[in-house]
Amino acid sequence: VKAGQIMEVIQMYEYISDFNNALRIARQHATDYIPTIYNNQGKIYLEKKDYQKAEMCFKNANKPELMPNFYMQNNMFEEALAFCRKHYPVLI
Secondary structure, eight states: OTTSOHHHHHHHHHHTTOHHHHHHHHHHHOGGGHHHHHHHHHHHHHHTTOHHHHHHHHHHTTOTTHHHHHHHHTTOHHHHHHHHHHHOGGGO
């Protein structure tokens, strides 16, 4: 951080899945990158099948449409409807 390599520090934390520290650095030095961190964290949660945490990450990334798309591609129609009813009603 002191050397001015902010993005490298954030990406290093993301690489090791330390999203809390990545967000901490981004909030201090690169606020425009925060949605990208949440988006990347959401993808990790999708791989782990932790859908509730993925939903929150994509909402925080201002990309809530990614969850219904994921659910639909994976034939999880009830989950897609539930998510849309709760967080993204314009898609219903």
